[in-house]
Amino acid sequence: MTALSYAVQLTQDLVKCPSVTPAQGGALDLLEGVLTELGFSCMRLPFGEGEARIDNLFAKIGSGRPHIAFAGHTDVVPAGDVAAWSSDPFGGEVRNGQIYGRGTADMKGGIAAFVAAAKSYLESGALTGSISLIITGDEEGEARFGTVKMVEWLEAEGLQPDLCIVGEPTNPHELGDMIKNGRRGSLSCQLRVEGVQGHVAYPHLANNPMPALFAMLAPVNSTELDGGTDYFDPSTAEVTDIKQIGGASNVIPQAASAAFNIRFNTEHSVNSLQGWLEEHFNRVAKQYEVSYQAEFSSNASPFITEPGELTTKMQAAITRLTNKQASLSTTGGTSDARFICKICPVAEFGLVGQTMHKIDEHVAIEDIDRLAAIYAEMLVELDRN
Ligand SMILES: [Zn+2]
Secondary structure (H helix, E strand, O other), X not given: OOOOOHHXXXXXXXXXXXXXXXXXXXXXXXXXXXXXXXXXXXEEOOEOOXXXXXXXXXXXXXXXXOEEEEEEEOOEOOOOOHHHOOOOOOOOOEEOOEEEOOOHHHHHHHHHHHHHHHHHHHHHOOOOOEEEEEEEOOOOOOOOOOHHHHHHHHHHOOOOOOEEEEOOOOEOOOOOOEEEOEXXXXXXXXXXXXXXXXXXXXXXXXXXXXXXXXXXXXXXXXXXXXXXXXXXXXOEEEEEEEEEEOOEOOEEOOEEEEEEEEEEOXXXXXXXXXHHHHHHHHHHHHHHOOEEEEEEEEEEOOXXXXXXXXXXXXXXXXXXXXXXXXXXXXXXOOOOHHHHOOOOOEEEOOOEOOOOOOOOOEEEHHHHHHHHHHHXXXXXXXXXX
């Protein structure tokens, strides 16, 4: 058996740490040890109290400018049905040129690739600026005590990076396909409409809440809310749940509830969407003579890093190593880059995302080494003043 490369070995070691969110599972300890050995100053940043407490790691080397940051998370989603895996989800088994395990793609492989890149760049002796790693244990969970708190801490300490690469698995098919330079925001709503229960054969004695509920949901029922922008796809809305309360085949229900989610671009804000919907709900409630409750929640606002120095340099490094012109995209779910954008330009690039969060999550070991080479090239590009 041939020996594993530094980056693949580190990926395997990280996968063996069962860091199912919010547990750090030894992954941050391992990373702290490795980075300390490379000369980084490491600091653990736990936030939150008791059960909610989350461990995080900040590591930095050098004091010059530019301050180049890499952000990532060591927490992973649960393995799911372990019996359905073809090898131990926390074993990091290498077979047929692939490494298998929870977090290989999302995103322990990306972190290992960056550490390998930093190691080789440091060994070259070329660093004029500084490099840091912002590693959270709270990306896959509630994201309350991870990157959002670290960003506040970085600001308070005056340690804001000049730019940041997030190592999420951004490539849909092949390494070099895609950089993410923004993400849409997310707004959820729980809606409940109160009618009057009654016999289905005597509807004039009842007030079915369903017609009102359907009218309220009309503008968010699998619709596009705008035509998109230069950088974003249209905002989209999807109904995710509908329930009747107290109904039967001969009973008009007392109440009905629904849930929906909107993924929105920079044409909207949480407030503008909520205002628009409340106005619409009030109109419908009046027309149908029902009362309603709407509970809104949002955990992400949209953000964009406009194409510029960071994205151009990242693209140049990618092209040099892959011969591909990486597209800039804002598709997909939200990411921790939404917090980092508050302190510096941020863009995401990592491994191929095909199997993330799935049974038998895996990545090609060759891709981990190629990503390490791309990150090293990005460091060369970005470290120029
Ligand atoms: Zn991730």
